[in-house]
Amino acid sequence: MGTPLGDFIRAKRDGIQPETLGLPERGRRRSPGLRRLDLAARAGISVEYLTRIEQGRDRNPSVSVVNALADALSLDAAERTHLRYLAKITGGACTAHRSPAPPRREVRPALLRTLRLLEPGIAVVTNRLGDILARTSGYELLTAGTGLLDGDTPNLTRYVFTDPRARSFFADWAEAADEQAFDLWLGPSVENSEWLSAELAPVAGPEFTRRMNRHTVPRRGMLRLNHPTGPELRLTRETLEASADAQQLVVFLPADEETATAVERLRERPRLRAIS
Template sequence: MTELGEYLRACRARLTAEQVGMPSSGHRRVPGLRREELAALAGVSVDYIVRLEQGRAKSASTEVLTALASALNLRPDEEEYLLRCAADTGSSASRARSAVPRRERMAPATQLLLDSMTGVPALVLGRRMDVLAWNSLGAALITDFGKLAPERRNHIRLAFLDPDVRGMYAQWEKVAKECVAYLRMDAGRYPDDPELARLVGELSMKDADFRRWWSDYHVRAQRYGRKEFIHPTAGELSLDFQVLDVRGAADQTLIAYTAEPHSRSAQALTFLAGWATTERPAPQT
């Protein structure tokens, strides 16, 4: 079974005939859309769907994959993941080019930008959701990254395995599921990254929720949203976050948290900024 096959099966299992405008045919032995129904919607043969899911198809055209994505009601980021999975079934040369990503380096100007964002908690994440840099308010909000060994500075690892960080999210399950979906998206870009494989292995062994959600094959690109925090110093905060690409640095994103003006969360963030200035050392990378 290939990644493409596993993903197609997972996407089929999440859909019902009614959701795609097809009549239900009574009791089903397994949940989800049948192969025959997906084949009819995408305009391909059932045998071809079987070969794709079992990893026996040597290749799949972009047109066929786009048709499958449309039939499965995939979002743009989910379709991107489907296309990446299909590309990974190609030649060994194409796999070798994406097997081991280069070591990530952050430009000093990016750290200066973070430090200038005095009223906004901000982080720079790299591949695998590694925390590459932060400002003082970002550390005050999440955790003191400077006290962690570099290999432990990982956003999803902290969300699952650090009790203090995990307990700070008022809607931990929602945040954790989103993190798993982000990481799954990253796995589509670098399917043979050994560091990512080690991270997934560690989280799978140590957390049953991660293990279950990872096998669900939900994918999602990081963009924007809102998180609810229960901070030990600042109390309850409801913060919007924006995810911005760092130009010139592949796979690096800047995440900034903001509060509604004049809200209680804005007041709490101002208090936290003052506390961070007096209580915490300057940020490190």
């Protein structure tokens, strides 16, 4: 049985063409990408050891081996961080942990007060699972009519993968899906991530499973939204980590004058309730 660490290494290896690393073409290959032999040589480890890591038979590679694999795969800073995180949770998988469970939804009063200071701007408190825990009236205006806030416990990840309206709302749906799938690995706890993944897998199907298992580190560039009233909104995001709570305060800012004008027009509509 594989592990998240092994899956990530194999996915990155499959995506590398040998010639980009200055390696000779060795003829026909059974699978695309970099051979285990070449990756092992670049990392200074044996092919047999690399095979054990990829197949999940060795779950505790040393820090030096993890760093050597990062170098051999030419990972960027975000990918290196993800590799180290996967090594950590894979190593801890041998120890017993609690059953999958949803995370707590409480938001500290201080974080709520900070959110209120951002009114009438567009801001939300969430966690890496996509739970929308609190939001400003501006965020409600931004998402009105999309279905995202329907229900008592709205969740962005569930919405992206299971609500057909999400594919219209997110102009770059594939990038949004990659972000939400990737962030499940960074959930408040392993148990929380397993809980939502188990819930989503049967209803979201292979689209969700494929994106989660390929570990694509998202770029998190400009967010483009097709608002139901008509305009395309282009937004940048500023994220403040509340690490003690495993939550985030995300502020959305218009990326251009056209978006700023469109947001102001949304605010001219009947006001919605403020902080939720």
